[in-house]
Amino acid sequence: MTTISAEQIRYDRDHIWHPYSSMINPPPVYPIVSAQGVYLKMSGGQELIDGMASWWSTIHGYNHPALNATAHAQIDKMSHVMFGGITHEPAIELARKLVDLTPATLDKVFIADSGSVAVEVAIKMAIQYWHALDKPEKHKLVTIRNGYHGDTFGAMSVCDPINGMHEIFTAVLPKHHFADRPEIGFHQAWESSDIASLKSIIEQHHQELAALILEPIVQGAGGMRFYSPHYLKAARALCDEYDLLLIADEIATGFARTGEMFACQHAGITPDIICLGKAITGGYMSLAATLTSTKIAESISAGGAGCFMHGPTFMGNPLACAIANTSLQLLNDSQWKPNMQRIETALKSGLEPAAAFNGVAEVRCLGGIGVIELEQAVDSARIQKMFVKAGIWVRPFGKLVYIMPPYIMDNETLDRLTSGIIEVLHRYLKS
Ligand SMILES: *Cc1c(COP(=O)(O)O)cnc(C)c1O
Numbered sequence: 001m002t003t004i005s006a007e008q009i010r011y012d013r014d015h016i017w018h019p020y021s022s023m024i025n026p027p028p029v030y031p032i033v034s035a036q037g038v039y040l041k042m043s044g045g046q047e048l049i050d051g052m053a054s055w056w057s058t059i060h061g062y063n064h065p066a067l068n069a070t071a072h073a074q075i076d077k078m079s080h081v082m083f084g085g086i087t088h089e090p091a092i093e094l095a096r097k098l099v100d101l102t103p104a105t106l107d108k109v110f111i112a113d114s115g116s117v118a119v120e121v122a123i124k125m126a127i128q129y130w131h132a133l134d135k136p137e138k139h140k141l142v143t144i145r146n147g148y149h150g151d152t153f154g155a156m157s158v159c160d161p162i163n164g165m166h167e168i169f170t171a172v173l174p175k176h177h178f179a180d181r182p183e184i185g186f187h188q189a190w191e192s193s194d195i196a197s198l199k200s201i202i203e204q205h206h207q208e209l210a211a212l213i214l215e216p217i218v219q220g221a222g223g224m225r226f227y228s229p230h231y232l233k234a235a236r237a238l239c240d241e242y243d244l245l246l247i248a249d250e251i252a253t254g255f256a257r258t259g260e261m262f263a264c265q266h267a268g269i270t271p272d273i274i275c276l277g278k279a280i281t282g283g284y285m286s287l288a289a290t291l292t293s294t295k296i297a298e299s300i301s302a303g304g305a306g307c308f309m310h311g312p313t314f315m316g317n318p319l320a321c322a323i324a325n326t327s328l329q330l331l332n333d334s335q336w337k338p339n340m341q342r343i344e345t346a347l348k349s350g351l352e353p354a355a356a357f358n359g360v361a362e363v364r365c366l367g368g369i370g371v372i373e374l375e376q377a378v379d380s381a382r383i384q385k386m387f388v389k390a391g392i393w394v395r396p397f398g399k400l401v402y403i404m405p406p407y408i409m410d411n412e413t414l415d416r417l418t419s420g421i422i423e424v425l426h427r428y429l430k431s
Contacts, residue, residue: 002033003033004031004033004043008031009029009031012029013026013029027380027381027384028384030388031043034063035050035062035063036062037061037062037408038061038062038406038408038409040062046388046391048388048393049392049393049405049409049413049416050062050406051393051394051403051404051405051417052393052394052395052404052405053279053404053405054283055278056220056279057279057281057282057283058282058406059255059256059257059279059283059406059407059408060282060283060327060331060406060407060408061406061409062406064282064330066326067284067326067330069326070322070325070326071319071322074090074319074323075319079319080317080318081318083111083311083315083316084311087316088316088321090316090318090319090321090322090325091111091316091318091321093325094109094111094289094321094324095109095111097324097325097328097329098289098291098328101261101328102262102274102291103262103264103271104270105270105293105294105295106270106271106274106293107293107294108291108292108293108294108296108297109290110125110289110290110291110292110308110310111287111289111315111316112277112287112288112312112315113286113287113314113317113320114277114287115251115275115277115288116149116150116151116152116155117152117312118251118275118277118289118290119149119150119152119154119155119158119213119251120152120310122211122247122273122275122290123141123154123155123158123213123247124154124309124310125290125292125300125308126141126211126245126273128300128303128305128308128309129210129299129300130210131303131304132300132301132302132304132305133299133303137208138207138209138243139208139210140174140175140177140205141157141176141177141209141213142176142177142178142201142209142211142212142213142244143158143177143178143179143213143214144178144179144180144214145160145162145178145179145180145181146160146163146219146225147159147160147213147214147219147222147249148160148215148221149213149215149249151165153172153173153174154174156173157173157174157175157176158176160222160223161178163222163223177205177209179198179201180197181219181223181227182225182231183227184227184230184231185226185364186217186226186227186228186229186266188228194228194231195231195235198235198238199234199238202239202242202244203242206243206244209244211239211245211246211247212235212244212245212247213249214232214235214246214247214248214249215249215250215252215253215263216249216250216253216263216266217229217232217253217263217267217366218252218253218258218263218366218369220252220253221252223398224369224371224373224402226364226366226369229268232264232266232267233267233268233269236267236269236270236271245272245273246269246273247271247274248262248264248271248273248274248275250262250264250274250275250276251278252278254274254277254278254279255278255328255331256331256337256340256367256368256407257279257340257367257369257404258340258366258368259337259340259341259344259366259367261336272292272296273290273292274290274292275288275289275290276288276289277289279327280324280327281320281323281324282324282330284323284327285319285320287317287320287321287323287324331407336407340368340407343367343368343405343407343409343414344366344367346411346418347369347403347414349418350370350414350415350417350418350419350421351363351365351421351422354421354422357426357429358429359374359375359429360372360373360374360375360425360429361373361375361399368404368407369402370402370403370404371402372400372402373399373400374400374401374429375399378401380395380396380397383396383401383424383428384396386424386427387420387421390420390424391416391420392417392421401421403417405417
Protein backbone atom coordinates (compact mmCIF):
# COMPACT_ATOMS: atom_id res chain seq x y z
CA MET A 1 0.00 0.00 0.00
CA THR A 2 1.66 3.23 -1.10
CA THR A 3 -1.19 5.60 -0.42
CA ILE A 4 -3.59 6.06 2.44
CA SER A 5 -7.09 7.11 1.44
CA ALA A 6 -9.16 9.94 2.84
CA GLU A 7 -11.58 7.28 4.14
CA GLN A 8 -8.77 5.60 6.09
CA ILE A 9 -7.69 8.91 7.59
CA ARG A 10 -11.29 9.51 8.66
CA TYR A 11 -11.45 6.03 10.17
CA ASP A 12 -8.26 6.73 12.11
CA ARG A 13 -9.71 9.99 13.35
CA ASP A 14 -12.93 8.33 14.45
CA HIS A 15 -11.48 5.22 16.10
CA ILE A 16 -7.81 5.39 17.07
CA TRP A 17 -6.16 6.98 20.08
CA HIS A 18 -2.84 8.57 19.20
CA PRO A 19 -0.35 9.48 21.96
CA TYR A 20 -1.93 11.98 24.36
CA SER A 21 -4.76 12.69 21.94
CA SER A 22 -8.37 13.69 22.20
CA MET A 23 -11.21 11.79 20.55
CA ILE A 24 -13.00 15.08 19.99
CA ASN A 25 -11.53 17.08 17.15
CA PRO A 26 -8.01 15.62 17.37
CA PRO A 27 -5.11 17.40 15.64
CA PRO A 28 -4.20 16.07 12.19
CA VAL A 29 -1.99 12.99 11.79
CA TYR A 30 0.30 12.62 8.79
CA PRO A 31 0.12 9.35 6.82
CA ILE A 32 3.53 7.70 6.37
CA VAL A 33 3.78 4.76 4.00
CA SER A 34 7.47 3.88 4.23
CA ALA A 35 10.77 5.14 5.50
CA GLN A 36 14.34 4.87 4.30
CA GLY A 37 17.52 6.08 5.96
CA VAL A 38 16.68 9.46 7.51
CA TYR A 39 13.57 10.05 5.39
CA LEU A 40 9.89 9.39 6.06
CA LYS A 41 7.76 8.97 2.96
CA MET A 42 4.25 10.35 3.11
CA SER A 43 1.24 8.99 1.30
CA GLY A 44 1.36 10.92 -1.96
CA GLY A 45 5.14 10.67 -2.21
CA GLN A 46 6.52 13.69 -0.32
CA GLU A 47 9.62 12.91 1.75
CA LEU A 48 10.40 14.40 5.15
CA ILE A 49 13.79 14.58 6.86
CA ASP A 50 13.22 12.88 10.22
CA GLY A 51 14.35 15.12 13.06
CA MET A 52 12.84 12.96 15.82
CA ALA A 53 14.35 9.47 15.23
CA SER A 54 10.86 8.28 16.16
CA TRP A 55 11.25 9.53 19.72
CA TRP A 56 14.96 8.80 20.29
CA SER A 57 14.83 5.27 18.91
CA THR A 58 15.77 5.04 15.20
CA ILE A 59 19.46 5.76 15.66
CA HIS A 60 20.71 3.86 12.58
CA GLY A 61 17.94 5.11 10.29
CA TYR A 62 14.95 3.31 8.79
CA ASN A 63 15.02 0.16 6.71
CA HIS A 64 18.58 -0.64 7.68
CA PRO A 65 19.87 -3.64 5.68
CA ALA A 66 21.60 -5.34 8.64
CA LEU A 67 18.64 -4.87 10.98
CA ASN A 68 16.25 -6.06 8.27
CA ALA A 69 18.39 -9.13 7.61
CA THR A 70 18.47 -9.97 11.33
CA ALA A 71 14.70 -9.57 11.61
CA HIS A 72 14.08 -11.83 8.60
CA ALA A 73 16.49 -14.48 9.84
CA GLN A 74 15.06 -14.51 13.35
CA ILE A 75 11.45 -14.69 12.09
CA ASP A 76 12.43 -17.78 10.12
CA LYS A 77 13.72 -19.39 13.35
CA MET A 78 11.13 -18.18 15.85
CA SER A 79 9.56 -14.79 16.45
CA HIS A 80 8.65 -15.57 20.00
CA VAL A 81 8.81 -18.17 22.70
CA MET A 82 7.92 -17.82 26.36
CA PHE A 83 10.79 -16.97 28.70
CA GLY A 84 9.47 -18.84 31.73
CA GLY A 85 11.56 -22.03 31.95
CA ILE A 86 13.03 -21.46 28.48
CA THR A 87 16.03 -19.53 27.20
CA HIS A 88 17.44 -18.69 23.78
CA GLU A 89 20.53 -17.27 22.14
CA PRO A 90 19.19 -13.78 21.31
CA ALA A 91 18.46 -13.12 25.02
CA ILE A 92 21.78 -14.56 26.17
CA GLU A 93 23.73 -12.50 23.66
CA LEU A 94 21.76 -9.37 24.53
CA ALA A 95 22.48 -9.81 28.23
CA ARG A 96 26.16 -10.30 27.46
CA LYS A 97 26.26 -7.13 25.35
CA LEU A 98 24.44 -5.04 27.97
CA VAL A 99 26.63 -6.31 30.82
CA ASP A 100 29.76 -5.53 28.77
CA LEU A 101 28.54 -2.08 27.71
CA THR A 102 27.30 -0.81 31.09
CA PRO A 103 29.51 -0.05 34.14
CA ALA A 104 31.23 -3.08 35.65
CA THR A 105 28.99 -3.60 38.68
CA LEU A 106 25.77 -3.78 36.62
CA ASP A 107 25.65 -7.43 35.69
CA LYS A 108 22.17 -8.81 36.29
CA VAL A 109 19.73 -8.18 33.47
CA PHE A 110 15.93 -8.05 33.41
CA ILE A 111 14.68 -7.86 29.82
CA ALA A 112 11.44 -5.90 29.75
CA ASP A 113 9.06 -5.05 26.93
CA SER A 114 8.87 -1.25 27.14
CA GLY A 115 10.51 1.65 28.90
CA SER A 116 7.68 2.16 31.34
CA VAL A 117 7.86 -1.50 32.34
CA ALA A 118 11.64 -1.21 32.81
CA VAL A 119 10.94 1.65 35.25
CA GLU A 120 8.28 -0.37 37.09
CA VAL A 121 10.80 -3.20 37.37
CA ALA A 122 13.49 -0.84 38.72
CA ILE A 123 11.11 0.53 41.36
CA LYS A 124 10.07 -2.97 42.38
CA MET A 125 13.69 -4.06 42.60
CA ALA A 126 14.50 -1.17 44.94
CA ILE A 127 11.51 -1.84 47.18
CA GLN A 128 12.04 -5.59 47.18
CA TYR A 129 15.71 -5.06 48.02
CA TRP A 130 14.97 -3.18 51.25
CA HIS A 131 12.15 -5.56 52.06
CA ALA A 132 14.56 -8.48 51.78
CA LEU A 133 17.00 -6.66 54.08
CA ASP A 134 14.23 -6.41 56.66
CA LYS A 135 13.70 -2.70 56.13
CA PRO A 136 10.21 -2.64 54.62
CA GLU A 137 9.78 0.93 55.87
CA LYS A 138 12.18 1.98 53.09
CA HIS A 139 9.56 1.90 50.35
CA LYS A 140 9.24 5.52 49.17
CA LEU A 141 11.04 7.17 46.28
CA VAL A 142 12.58 10.56 45.89
CA THR A 143 12.94 12.18 42.50
CA ILE A 144 13.45 15.60 40.93
CA ARG A 145 10.81 17.85 39.45
CA ASN A 146 10.45 18.04 35.66
CA GLY A 147 11.23 14.34 35.33
CA TYR A 148 9.55 11.89 32.99
CA HIS A 149 9.66 8.13 33.56
CA GLY A 150 6.74 6.69 31.61
CA ASP A 151 2.98 6.38 31.65
CA THR A 152 2.23 3.38 33.87
CA PHE A 153 1.23 4.00 37.49
CA GLY A 154 4.57 3.44 39.20
CA ALA A 155 6.39 5.46 36.55
CA MET A 156 3.70 8.15 36.57
CA SER A 157 4.05 8.54 40.33
CA VAL A 158 7.61 9.86 39.82
CA CYS A 159 6.86 12.04 36.77
CA ASP A 160 6.74 15.79 37.33
CA PRO A 161 3.74 16.45 39.59
CA ILE A 162 2.70 19.55 37.65
CA ASN A 163 3.27 18.88 33.96
CA GLY A 164 2.90 15.16 34.59
CA MET A 165 -0.44 13.47 35.16
CA HIS A 166 -0.74 13.77 38.91
CA GLU A 167 -3.71 16.05 39.06
CA ILE A 168 -6.16 13.52 37.61
CA PHE A 169 -4.69 10.47 39.33
CA THR A 170 -3.62 12.02 42.58
CA ALA A 171 -5.95 9.92 44.73
CA VAL A 172 -4.58 6.64 43.40
CA LEU A 173 -0.90 7.45 42.91
CA PRO A 174 1.55 6.50 45.63
CA LYS A 175 2.99 9.64 47.24
CA HIS A 176 6.70 10.16 46.74
CA HIS A 177 9.09 13.02 47.44
CA PHE A 178 9.91 15.69 44.87
CA ALA A 179 13.04 17.80 45.07
CA ASP A 180 13.43 21.06 43.18
CA ARG A 181 14.75 20.54 39.70
CA PRO A 182 18.44 21.28 39.04
CA GLU A 183 18.85 24.84 37.72
CA ILE A 184 22.53 24.85 36.84
CA GLY A 185 23.04 23.90 33.22
CA PHE A 186 25.41 21.30 31.82
CA HIS A 187 28.21 23.75 31.03
CA GLN A 188 27.61 26.21 33.88
CA ALA A 189 29.76 26.61 36.99
CA TRP A 190 28.61 24.36 39.81
CA GLU A 191 27.30 25.57 43.14
CA SER A 192 26.25 23.10 45.78
CA SER A 193 23.13 25.14 46.58
CA ASP A 194 21.62 23.58 43.43
CA ILE A 195 21.20 20.29 45.25
CA ALA A 196 20.08 21.73 48.61
CA SER A 197 16.45 20.71 48.09
CA LEU A 198 17.31 17.09 47.30
CA LYS A 199 19.77 17.01 50.18
CA SER A 200 17.26 18.24 52.72
CA ILE A 201 14.59 15.76 51.60
CA ILE A 202 17.06 12.88 51.84
CA GLU A 203 18.31 14.05 55.25
CA GLN A 204 14.78 14.23 56.59
CA HIS A 205 13.25 11.14 55.03
CA HIS A 206 16.04 8.64 54.34
CA GLN A 207 14.58 6.13 56.79
CA GLU A 208 11.61 5.67 54.49
CA LEU A 209 13.44 6.12 51.17
CA ALA A 210 14.22 3.12 48.99
CA ALA A 211 15.75 4.97 46.07
CA LEU A 212 16.40 8.15 44.18
CA ILE A 213 15.19 7.88 40.60
CA LEU A 214 16.24 10.41 37.99
CA GLU A 215 17.10 10.89 34.36
CA PRO A 216 20.85 11.52 34.38
CA ILE A 217 22.00 14.84 32.78
CA VAL A 218 19.05 15.24 30.40
CA GLN A 219 15.50 15.63 31.64
CA GLY A 220 13.69 14.59 28.48
CA ALA A 221 9.93 14.73 28.05
CA GLY A 222 9.65 16.82 31.24
CA GLY A 223 11.34 19.83 29.64
CA MET A 224 14.44 18.88 27.61
CA ARG A 225 16.73 20.33 30.29
CA PHE A 226 20.47 19.59 30.54
CA TYR A 227 21.86 19.79 34.06
CA SER A 228 25.29 19.76 35.66
CA PRO A 229 27.26 16.52 35.99
CA HIS A 230 28.20 17.83 39.46
CA TYR A 231 24.55 17.50 40.45
CA LEU A 232 24.63 13.84 39.52
CA LYS A 233 27.90 13.30 41.37
CA ALA A 234 26.51 14.96 44.49
CA ALA A 235 23.29 12.93 44.20
CA ARG A 236 25.32 9.71 44.06
CA ALA A 237 27.23 10.78 47.18
CA LEU A 238 23.96 11.51 49.03
CA CYS A 239 22.60 8.08 48.11
CA ASP A 240 25.76 6.46 49.47
CA GLU A 241 25.73 8.52 52.64
CA TYR A 242 22.06 7.86 53.46
CA ASP A 243 21.66 4.32 52.13
CA LEU A 244 19.42 4.89 49.14
CA LEU A 245 19.69 3.10 45.82
CA LEU A 246 20.24 5.28 42.77
CA ILE A 247 18.06 4.40 39.79
CA ALA A 248 19.29 5.98 36.54
CA ASP A 249 16.55 6.13 33.95
CA GLU A 250 18.68 6.17 30.78
CA ILE A 251 15.81 5.15 28.52
CA ALA A 252 16.18 8.33 26.46
CA THR A 253 19.84 9.18 27.15
CA GLY A 254 21.38 5.72 26.78
CA PHE A 255 23.31 4.42 23.77
CA ALA A 256 25.35 7.56 23.00
CA ARG A 257 22.59 10.13 22.55
CA THR A 258 24.25 12.66 24.88
CA GLY A 259 27.77 12.08 23.52
CA GLU A 260 28.73 9.43 26.11
CA MET A 261 27.51 5.83 25.84
CA PHE A 262 25.45 6.50 29.00
CA ALA A 263 24.74 9.93 30.43
CA CYS A 264 25.97 8.81 33.89
CA GLN A 265 29.46 8.71 32.40
CA HIS A 266 29.47 12.52 32.10
CA ALA A 267 29.66 12.47 35.91
CA GLY A 268 31.76 9.33 36.24
CA ILE A 269 29.17 7.67 38.46
CA THR A 270 27.60 4.22 38.50
CA PRO A 271 23.94 3.81 39.44
CA ASP A 272 22.67 0.81 41.40
CA ILE A 273 19.97 0.18 38.85
CA ILE A 274 19.85 1.37 35.24
CA CYS A 275 16.85 1.45 32.88
CA LEU A 276 17.48 1.20 29.13
CA GLY A 277 15.06 1.31 26.23
CA LYS A 278 14.15 3.45 23.23
CA ALA A 279 17.29 3.15 21.01
CA ILE A 280 18.04 -0.41 22.13
CA THR A 281 16.56 -2.05 19.00
CA GLY A 282 17.47 0.82 16.68
CA GLY A 283 13.79 1.74 16.63
CA TYR A 284 12.61 -1.59 15.21
CA MET A 285 10.65 -3.07 18.12
CA SER A 286 9.61 -2.31 21.65
CA LEU A 287 12.22 -3.60 24.10
CA ALA A 288 13.82 -2.39 27.30
CA ALA A 289 16.08 -3.65 30.04
CA THR A 290 16.76 -3.04 33.72
CA LEU A 291 20.21 -3.92 35.02
CA THR A 292 21.40 -4.10 38.59
CA SER A 293 24.34 -5.37 40.62
CA THR A 294 24.96 -8.88 41.88
CA LYS A 295 24.68 -7.60 45.44
CA ILE A 296 21.18 -6.18 44.93
CA ALA A 297 20.01 -9.10 42.81
CA GLU A 298 21.22 -11.64 45.36
CA SER A 299 19.72 -9.73 48.27
CA ILE A 300 16.36 -9.66 46.51
CA SER A 301 16.60 -13.37 45.78
CA ALA A 302 17.55 -14.20 49.38
CA GLY A 303 14.44 -12.40 50.67
CA GLY A 304 11.19 -13.97 51.79
CA ALA A 305 9.72 -14.10 48.29
CA GLY A 306 12.75 -16.04 47.05
CA CYS A 307 12.51 -14.45 43.63
CA PHE A 308 11.98 -11.20 41.82
CA MET A 309 8.29 -10.56 41.29
CA HIS A 310 7.87 -9.70 37.62
CA GLY A 311 7.55 -11.62 34.37
CA PRO A 312 5.74 -10.18 31.37
CA THR A 313 4.33 -12.43 28.63
CA PHE A 314 6.67 -11.06 26.01
CA MET A 315 9.71 -10.94 28.28
CA GLY A 316 12.91 -11.53 26.32
CA ASN A 317 11.09 -11.64 22.98
CA PRO A 318 13.64 -13.31 20.64
CA LEU A 319 12.84 -11.14 17.63
CA ALA A 320 13.36 -7.93 19.59
CA CYS A 321 16.49 -9.29 21.31
CA ALA A 322 18.03 -10.40 18.01
CA ILE A 323 17.44 -6.99 16.46
CA ALA A 324 18.82 -5.29 19.57
CA ASN A 325 21.98 -7.37 19.27
CA THR A 326 22.55 -6.21 15.71
CA SER A 327 21.69 -2.61 16.63
CA LEU A 328 24.16 -2.61 19.52
CA GLN A 329 26.79 -4.23 17.29
CA LEU A 330 26.31 -1.48 14.69
CA LEU A 331 26.67 1.15 17.39
CA ASN A 332 29.74 -0.51 18.87
CA ASP A 333 31.39 -0.87 15.47
CA SER A 334 30.75 2.77 14.60
CA GLN A 335 32.88 5.76 15.54
CA TRP A 336 30.00 6.90 17.74
CA LYS A 337 31.93 9.34 19.90
CA PRO A 338 33.36 11.58 17.16
CA ASN A 339 30.07 11.11 15.32
CA MET A 340 28.04 12.50 18.22
CA GLN A 341 30.50 15.41 18.42
CA ARG A 342 29.96 16.03 14.72
CA ILE A 343 26.19 16.08 15.21
CA GLU A 344 26.46 18.35 18.26
CA THR A 345 28.57 20.84 16.27
CA ALA A 346 26.09 20.79 13.39
CA LEU A 347 23.08 21.24 15.68
CA LYS A 348 24.76 24.11 17.55
CA SER A 349 25.68 26.07 14.46
CA GLY A 350 22.44 25.21 12.67
CA LEU A 351 20.06 26.18 15.49
CA GLU A 352 22.07 29.12 16.85
CA PRO A 353 20.33 31.76 14.65
CA ALA A 354 17.07 31.13 16.57
CA ALA A 355 18.65 32.57 19.73
CA ALA A 356 18.29 36.04 18.20
CA PHE A 357 14.56 35.65 17.44
CA ASN A 358 11.98 37.53 19.47
CA GLY A 359 10.04 34.89 21.37
CA VAL A 360 12.94 32.46 21.79
CA ALA A 361 14.13 31.96 25.36
CA GLU A 362 17.12 29.69 24.78
CA VAL A 363 18.88 27.43 22.29
CA ARG A 364 20.78 24.48 23.76
CA CYS A 365 22.44 21.39 22.35
CA LEU A 366 24.08 18.33 23.85
CA GLY A 367 25.33 15.38 21.83
CA GLY A 368 22.60 14.49 19.36
CA ILE A 369 19.93 16.66 21.02
CA GLY A 370 19.05 20.17 19.84
CA VAL A 371 16.47 22.28 21.68
CA ILE A 372 14.91 25.66 20.97
CA GLU A 373 12.92 26.79 23.98
CA LEU A 374 10.32 29.46 23.22
CA GLU A 375 8.79 31.96 25.61
CA GLN A 376 5.25 30.76 24.84
CA ALA A 377 3.80 27.34 24.12
CA VAL A 378 3.64 26.69 20.38
CA ASP A 379 0.50 26.04 18.38
CA SER A 380 1.65 22.50 17.52
CA ALA A 381 -0.85 21.78 14.78
CA ARG A 382 -0.04 25.02 12.98
CA ILE A 383 3.74 24.83 13.21
CA GLN A 384 3.76 21.13 12.38
CA LYS A 385 1.96 21.86 9.14
CA MET A 386 4.63 24.45 8.30
CA PHE A 387 7.41 21.95 9.10
CA VAL A 388 5.85 19.30 6.87
CA LYS A 389 5.52 21.80 4.05
CA ALA A 390 9.22 22.58 4.49
CA GLY A 391 10.02 18.84 4.14
CA ILE A 392 11.04 18.15 7.74
CA TRP A 393 9.50 16.08 10.53
CA VAL A 394 9.72 17.95 13.82
CA ARG A 395 7.17 17.48 16.58
CA PRO A 396 7.24 20.23 19.20
CA PHE A 397 5.60 20.06 22.59
CA GLY A 398 4.79 22.91 24.94
CA LYS A 399 7.41 25.63 24.54
CA LEU A 400 9.92 23.28 22.97
CA VAL A 401 10.94 22.80 19.38
CA TYR A 402 13.53 20.07 19.62
CA ILE A 403 15.25 17.42 17.53
CA MET A 404 17.24 14.26 18.11
CA PRO A 405 18.02 12.99 14.60
CA PRO A 406 19.20 9.50 13.63
CA TYR A 407 22.96 9.19 14.18
CA ILE A 408 23.51 8.46 10.49
CA MET A 409 22.30 11.87 9.32
CA ASP A 410 25.07 13.52 7.27
CA ASN A 411 26.10 17.16 7.65
CA GLU A 412 24.35 18.31 4.51
CA THR A 413 21.03 16.80 5.65
CA LEU A 414 21.51 18.12 9.21
CA ASP A 415 21.97 21.53 7.64
CA ARG A 416 18.74 21.17 5.64
CA LEU A 417 16.93 20.06 8.79
CA THR A 418 18.18 22.92 10.98
CA SER A 419 17.79 25.60 8.31
CA GLY A 420 14.25 24.32 7.73
CA ILE A 421 13.53 24.76 11.44
CA ILE A 422 15.07 28.25 11.50
CA GLU A 423 13.14 29.35 8.42
CA VAL A 424 9.79 27.99 9.69
CA LEU A 425 10.28 29.37 13.20
CA HIS A 426 11.15 32.78 11.82
CA ARG A 427 7.90 32.89 9.83
CA TYR A 428 5.88 31.36 12.70
CA LEU A 429 7.09 33.91 15.25
CA LYS A 430 6.51 36.85 12.90
CA SER A 431 2.92 35.96 12.08
C1 LIG B 1 10.23 7.28 26.94
C2 LIG B 1 10.72 7.21 28.32
C3 LIG B 1 10.18 6.27 29.22
C4 LIG B 1 9.03 5.35 28.85
O1 LIG B 1 9.37 4.46 27.85
P1 LIG B 1 8.17 3.75 27.00
O2 LIG B 1 8.89 2.78 26.13
O3 LIG B 1 7.51 4.87 26.25
O4 LIG B 1 7.27 3.11 27.97
C5 LIG B 1 10.70 6.24 30.50
N1 LIG B 1 11.69 7.06 30.88
C6 LIG B 1 12.24 7.96 30.03
C7 LIG B 1 13.37 8.83 30.50
C8 LIG B 1 11.77 8.08 28.72
O5 LIG B 1 12.28 8.99 27.91
